[in-house]
Amino acid sequence: MGALSGVRVLDFTRVLAGPFCTMLLGDLGADVIKVEDPLRGDETRQWGPPWLEHDGQRFSAYYLSVNRNKRSLTLDLKNPHDQQIARKLVKHSDVVVENFKPGGMASFGLGYADLQAINPRLVYASITGFGQTGPYSDRPGYDFVVQAMSGLMSITGAIEGAPHKVGVAISDVFAGLFAHSAILAALLHAERTGEGQHLDIALLDSQIAALVNIASNALVSGQTPGRYGNAHPSIVPYQTFRAADGEFALAVGNDGQFRQLCALIGREEWGSDPRFATNPARVANRVELVRLLNDVFAGDTARAWVERSLAVGIPAGPINTVTDILADPHVESRGLIHVLDGIPMIGHPVGFSATPTEIRTPPPAHGQHTAEVLREFGLTR
Numbered sequence: 001m002g003a004l005s006g007v008r009v010l011d012f013t014r015v016l017a018g019p020f021c022t023m024l025l026g027d028l029g030a031d032v033i034k035v036e037d038p039l040r041g042d043e044t045r046q047w048g049p050p051w052l053e054h055d056g057q058r059f060s061a062y063y064l065s066v067n068r069n070k071r072s073l074t075l076d077l078k079n080p081h082d083q084q085i086a087r088k089l090v091k092h093s094d095v096v097v098e099n100f101k102p103g104g105m106a107s108f109g110l111g112y113a114d115l116q117a118i119n120p121r122l123v124y125a126s127i128t129g130f131g132q133t134g135p136y137s138d139r140p141g142y143d144f145v146v147q148a149m150s151g152l153m154s155i156t157g158a159i160e161g162a163p164h165k166v167g168v169a170i171s172d173v174f175a176g177l178f179a180h181s182a183i184l185a186a187l188l189h190a191e192r193t194g195e196g197q198h199l200d201i202a203l204l205d206s207q208i209a210a211l212v213n214i215a216s217n218a219l220v221s222g223q224t225p226g227r228y229g230n231a232h233p234s235i236v237p238y239q240t241f242r243a244a245d246g247e248f249a250l251a252v253g254n255d256g257q258f259r260q261l262c263a264l265i266g267r268e269e270w271g272s273d274p275r276f277a278t279n280p281a282r283v284a285n286r287v288e289l290v291r292l293l294n295d296v297f298a299g300d301t302a303r304a305w306v307e308r309s310l311a312v313g314i315p316a317g318p319i320n321t322v323t324d325i326l327a328d329p330h331v332e333s334r335g336l337i338h339v340l341d342g343i344p345m346i347g348h349p350v351g352f353s354a355t356p357t358e359i360r361t362p363p364p365a366h367g368q369h370t371a372e373v374l375r376e377f378g379l380t381r
Contacts, residue, residue, distance in 0.1 A: 002029015003355040007187065010035060010089055011070065012077075012098035012105065014042040016143070016169055017203065018127050019066040020176035022097050025183065026069030027348040027357040030095075033373055034067065034364065035086070038074040041366040042067070054343060057365055064343060064363050071361075071369035077108040085379055090115045090122065092377065094190070095183055099127040102137050112198040122196040123186040125179050131202035141203050143169035150207040151225075155214055158229045175206040236282040236289060237261075240319065241297045241305075248302035251315040255279060260312050265296045 007030040011022040019034075019042070026032040036042055048060035075082040087110070090096065096115060098105050105111050105126075112124045126132060129141010147153050147165045157164035179201045190196050208215060214225050217233065230249075231239035237258075240247045252258050255278055259271035270276050270292075275285045282289055297305055302318060309316035318324075325331060338347045341362045348357035374380060 001355065002027075002358060003352065004187075005029035007031070007095065008093040009033065009095040009097060010086070010093045012096065012100070012110075013127065014099065015044055016066060016172040017175040017179070018097055018099040019044075020173060021125070021127070021179040021183070022070065023066045023068060024176070024180045024348070025095070027359070029355070029358070032070040033089070033093075033369075034070040034072045035077075036072055036074050036366060038076050038367065041072075041074075045366060052343060054341065054362070055365070059343075059363065064345060067363035068340070068345060069358075069360055070364055071373060072364035072367055073370050073373045074367040077110065081381075083109050085374070086110055087115070087118055088377060088379060089373075090118050093119070094121070094187065095123045095125065097125045097127065097179065097183070101140065102126075102128060102132050116196060116198075120196060121190045121194055123183055123190055123199065124196065125183055125186075125199040125201060127175055127179055127201045127203075129203045131205060132200045136204070143172045143203065146171040146203040146207050150204055151211065151215075152207055155211075155225050155227055157227050159227050161227070163227070170210075171203045171207040174210045175201055175203045178206045178209070231286070231290075234283065235279060236286045237293055239290070241290075242294055243297045243300060243302040243305055245301045247319055248297075248306050249317050249319060250305075250309065253315065257314050258282070261309070261314055264308055264312055264314070265293075267292075267296070 004025060007025070009022055009025050009030045009032045011018065011032050011034045013019055013022060014036070022030075022032050022034070034042075042063060044063040044066075045060060047062040048058075050061045051058045052061060052064060053059075075086055077083060077086065086108075090110075098110075103111075106114065112126070115122055115124060128137070129146060130136035130139055144165060147170070148163075150171065152171070153163035153165055156166060179199065182199045182201065186197050186199060214233070217223075218225055225233065229239070235251075235253065237250060237252050240249050250261075252261055258276070258279075259268075262268050262271040270289075274281060276282050276289055306316045306318055320328070326337065331337065336347050336349065338345055338359050340359050343362045345359070347359060350357070370381075
């Protein structure tokens with residue numbers, strides 16, 4: 001039995017941040033009812049290729065990635081009868097998650113104030129691009145725009161190149177994770193006090209918070225962080241290096257590891273060289289040290305340097321493609337990849353010793369469970 005068994009979640013979200021959040025709740029055992037527009041459904045149902053044929057229907061890989069362990073119920077939220085159905089569902093639910101623009105749910109009579117009056121214990125999470133308040137609150141929120149506005153793109157990419165987005169919609173993912181943890185905390189508060197609350201989660205806020213040390217550096221120094229490519233602004237050597245046949249990642253996190261590296265490559269004297277002996281000195285002499293190391297690493301293969309580094313306790317690894325890592329024996333041993341009803345998917349990444357997560361059902365077809373859910377609540381169309 002999952003940790004959230006018995007918790008019911010009404011999921012009015014679509015695309016990525018919200019569905020990712022509610023999928024995680026479903027993995028923990030919650031009954032997640034995905035409320036979709038009768039005509040369009042979740043937009044990501046059409047975001048392909050790639051596609052997967054399943055039970056005579058075509059599903060986009062994007063949609064499949066964040067919608068398992070849910071039941072699909074179609075409601076026209078502009079229709080007063082369907083609005084009333086939603087309110088009846090709320091009476092017997094613990095959590096509502098929505099990602100309409102501010103005021104969107106209220107226009108259907110389904111805002112926090114409306115539903116809190118029906119169910120005082122309700123945890124109501126609103127996920128938007130820029131939050132419920134502030135001068136940008138009415139702007140549409142898209143991951144790419146938030147990556148640009150948050151400063152993330154300004155620190156991503158080659159030193160002399162253009163700003164770049166991260167290769168996955170990471171601002172959406174961060175917002176979904178923050179929403180997930182906030183909902184768990186609010187459920188605990190509701191259990192203790194009988195009081196629900198409204199959670200305001202913004203993609204921009206989440207992404208700025210996820211800048212962590214980079215944002216702290218800017219606050220402390222007053223200087224604008226730049227791009228370091230694959231290097232680290234505060235630790236050296238902590239980047240990719242070019243070997244004889246390609247690049248590999250090396251992460252020397254402290255002075256002791258640097259001395260181990262010097263011994264490994266036959267340059268013990270660098271460990272006591274004033275230019276390199278301490279991390280602040282290595283940061284100050286970054287260009288020279290990186291040049292010297294690249295000269296050494298050019299003498300053998302990337303795999304050889306990774307194996308030698310790991311053998312003496314220096315963190316290092318290959319630069320994999322996504323297909324490389326999905327086929328890696330360690331990933332297989334961790335049980336991270338699941339196949340349910342012929343649908344491959346990435347499982348929940350956290351192991352629970354007492355309440356393990358479970359992939360119970362595949363992502364639902366559009367409206368697949370409408371009749372089932374309405375029957376459970378004694379309702380009809």
